Amino acid sequence: MTDDHDxxxxxxxxxxxxxxxxxxxxxxPTHLAGCETCSAEAVRLRETVRLLDGGDPASAPSxxxxxxxxxxxxxxxxxxxxxxxxxxxxVPYAAAVAGLGALLRExxxxxxxxxxxxxxxxxxxxxxxxxxxxxxxxRHLGLEVRVPPPRGREATPWEADWETRTADVIAYExxxxxxxxxxxxxxxxxxxxxxxEARDPELAxxxxxxxxxxxxxxxxxxxxxxxxxxxxxxxxxxLGLAVPPPPDGxxxxxxxxxxxxxxxxxxxxxxxxxxxxxxxxxxxxxVLGSEDDPVRGELAVDAVDFCRLVGGRRAPDEVPRRSTGxxxxxxxxxxRAASLAWL
Amino acid sequence: xxxxxxxxxxxRAPLDAExxxxxxxxxxxxxxxxxxxxxxxxRRVAVRVTRSPAAAEDVAQEVFAQxxxxxxxxxxxxxxLRTWLSMLAHRRAxxxxxxxxxxxxxxxxxxxxxxxxxxxxxxxxxxxxxxxRSLLLHSALAELPQPQREVVHLAxxxxxxxxxxxxxxxxxxxxxxxxxxxxxxKLAQALSDTADxxxxxxxxxx
Numbered sequence: 307m308t309d310d311h312d313x314x315x316x317x318x319x320x321x322x323x324x325x326x327x328x329x330x331x332x333x334x335p336t337h338l339a340g341c342e343t344c345s346a347e348a349v350r351l352r353e354t355v356r357l358l359d360g361g362d363p364a365s366a367p368s369x370x371x372x373x374x375x376x377x378x379x380x381x382x383x384x385x386x387x388x389x390x391x392x393x394x395x396x397v398p399y400a401a402a403v404a405g406l407g408a409l410l411r412e413x414x415x416x417x418x419x420x421x422x423x424x425x426x427x428x429x430x431x432x433x434x435x436x437x438x439x440x441x442x443x444x445r446h447l448g449l450e451v452r453v454p455p456p457r458g459r460e461a462t463p464w465e466a467d468w469e470t471r472t473a474d475v476i477a478y479e480x481x482x483x484x485x486x487x488x489x490x491x492x493x494x495x496x497x498x499x500x501x502x503e504a505r506d507p508e509l510a511x512x513x514x515x516x517x518x519x520x521x522x523x524x525x526x527x528x529x530x531x532x533x534x535x536x537x538x539x540x541x542x543x544x545l546g547l548a549v550p551p552p553p554d555g556x557x558x559x560x561x562x563x564x565x566x567x568x569x570x571x572x573x574x575x576x577x578x579x580x581x582x583x584x585x586x587x588x589x590x591x592x593v594l595g596s597e598d599d600p601v602r603g604e605l606a607v608d609a610v611d612f613c614r615l616v617g618g619r620r621a622p623d624e625v626p627r628r629s630t631g632x633x634x635x636x637x638x639x640x641x642r643a644a645s646l647a648w649l
Numbered sequence: 650x651x652x653x654x655x656x657x658x659x660x661r662a663p664l665d666a667e668x669x670x671x672x673x674x675x676x677x678x679x680x681x682x683x684x685x686x687x688x689x690x691x692r693r694v695a696v697r698v699t700r701s702p703a704a705a706e707d708v709a710q711e712v713f714a715q716x717x718x719x720x721x722x723x724x725x726x727x728x729x730l731r732t733w734l735s736m737l738a739h740r741r742a743x744x745x746x747x748x749x750x751x752x753x754x755x756x757x758x759x760x761x762x763x764x765x766x767x768x769x770x771x772x773x774x775x776x777x778x779x780x781x782r783s784l785l786l787h788s789a790l791a792e793l794p795q796p797q798r799e800v801v802h803l804a805x806x807x808x809x810x811x812x813x814x815x816x817x818x819x820x821x822x823x824x825x826x827x828x829x830x831x832x833x834x835k836l837a838q839a840l841s842d843t844a845d846x847x848x849x850x851x852x853x854x855x
Binding site: 315323350353382549551 | 671673677684716717719724726782783809810811814829836840
C-alpha cells in the first residue's frame with residue numbers, strides 16, 4: 307500500500323489529529339486530491355476528530371475557570387493529611403508511617419489482607435506485629451498502650467517477653483476486622499508523633515533501653531522508621547507493588563544508625579574493614595573494627611541492600627557488593643550485620 | 650498551551666519514579682510540583698470532554714487528590730505520570746458527562762418534555778447530536794487498550810507530534826503512527842456503528 311500511496315495512509319491519523327511534525331505532511335494534500343480511497347478515509351478521520359473536539363469549535367469553553375493550586379491541594383490534603391510537624395529526628399518515622407499508610411490503602415478487593423507476607427504472617431498480622439513493636443517506645447514515652455495480659459514469668463529475658471507479646475498482639479488482632487487493626491496502628495503512630503519527644507530534640511536525646519538496645523530516644527524513632535519501611539517493603543513484595551526506598555536524606559540516617567550498631571557489635575578488636583555505603587550515588591565511609599591496625603579489606607554496598615541485610619531480609623552472600631582485600635574480614639562484617647537481625 | 654519538554658522515556662522514568670517516591674512518603678512539595686507540571690493538561694482534557702470549566706475544575710481536584718491519597722495507584726514502571734494523569738482525567742470527565750446525561754434524562758422524563766434538553770450552546774438539534782456523538786467517542790477512547798490510548802493522549806491532548814510521542818513512550822516512530830491509526834479507526838468505527846443513536850447511546854454510556 308505504501309508504494310501506491312506515498313506512505314500517506316500511515317500518516318492520515320496523525321494528520322487528522324494535527325500530530326505531524328513540521329513539514330512532515332507535505333505529501334498529504336497532493337495525494338488526497340488524486341486518491342479517492344485516502345480522501346474518504348481522511349474525511350472520516352477528520353470528522354472523528356471534529357466530534358472528539360465536541361463538534362462546534364465556537365462553543366468550546368476556555369479552560370480558565372481555574373481556582374489555582376489551593377483549590378486542588380485543599381481537597382487532596384483532606385483525603386490524605388500532610389505529615390505531622392515533628393522535629394528532624396522524627397521526620398523519617400512520620401514519612402515511613404505515611405508510606406505504609408498509603409500502601410495499606412491499596413488493600414481490599416483482589417489485594418487480600420490474608421496474602422502471606424513473611425514468617426507465618428499475612429498483611430494484617432504484619433500490621434499487628436508493628437503495633438507490638440511500636441508499643442515499646444509508646445510505653446516508654448508514657449502513652450497508654452493496650453498490652454495483652456502477661457503469660458510468662460517475671461524476669462524473662464526481653465527476647466522471650468517480646469516474642470510472647472508480639473504473638474499475643476497478633477492473636478488479638480486476628481479476632482478483629484483488618485480495618486480496626488490498621489486504625490489502631492495508625493492511632494498509635496500518630497500518638498507517638500504527637501509526643502513531646504517527637505517534637506523536642508532535647509528531650510529526645512535522653513537514652514532508653516528498648517528491645518535490649520540502649521539508644522537515645524531520637525534513634526529509637528529512627529528504628530521505628532526502619533521497621534515500618536522494611537515491613538512496608540515486605541507487604542509490597544507480597545502484593546506485587548514496588549515500595550520505593552525512603553527519601554535519600556532519611557536513608558542516610560538509617561544507614562548511619564545501623565553502621566553505629568554494627569560497629570559496636572563487631573567490637574574494637576575486629577580486623578578493620580573500610581566500609582562504604584552508597585546512597586543516591588554518593589558513598590559514606592567508615593572504618594569498622596580495630597582503629598590501631600591497618601585496614602585489611604574494603605567493602606562497598608548499596609544502602610537499600612545494606613538495610614535489607616541488617617533487617618534480616620537478605621543473606622550475607624545474597625548482597626551485591628564490591629570488595630577487595632581480606633575476604634574473611636569482609637565476610638565477618640557481612641555476617642555480623644546479618645546477625646543483628648534488627649527486626 | 651504550556652509545552653513541557655519532550656524527554657525520552659529513559660530520562661522521564663527516573664524523574665517520575667523520584668516524584669512518586671516523594672508522594673509515597675508524604676512530601677507535599679511533590680504534589681505541588683506535579684500540579685505545576687500537569688494541571689494545565691488535566692484541565693485541558695477535562696474541559697474538552699465536559700465542555701464545562703466548573704466540571705473540569707472538579708475533575709482536576711479529583712485527579713490530584715487521587716494522586717496524593719493513592720500514590721500506589723500510579724506505577725512508574727508502567728507508563729509516564731503525564732499519560733497516567735491525562736488518562737485518569739479523561740476517565741473521570743467521561744464519568745461526569747455520563748452522570749450529567751443520566752440526570753438530564755431523568756429530569757426530562759419527569760417533565761415528559763423529552764426535547765427540552767437545556768444546553769448552554771446555541772442549541773440546534775445538530776449541536777445536541779454532536780455532543781452525544783462526542784461522548785460516544787470519548788467513551789470509546791477510554792476503552793482503548795492502554796498502548797493506543799497513551800499515544801492518542803500525547804498526540805491529541807498533550808499536543809505532541811507522533812515523533813515526540815514515540816520518544817516519550819520509548820517506541821519506534823512507525824509504532825506510534827500505527828497505534829494512532831488503529832486507535833482513530835476504532836473510534837471512527839464506533840461512530841459509524843451507531844449511526845443514528847441518540848437514545849440508546851446514553852444507556853450504553855451508563
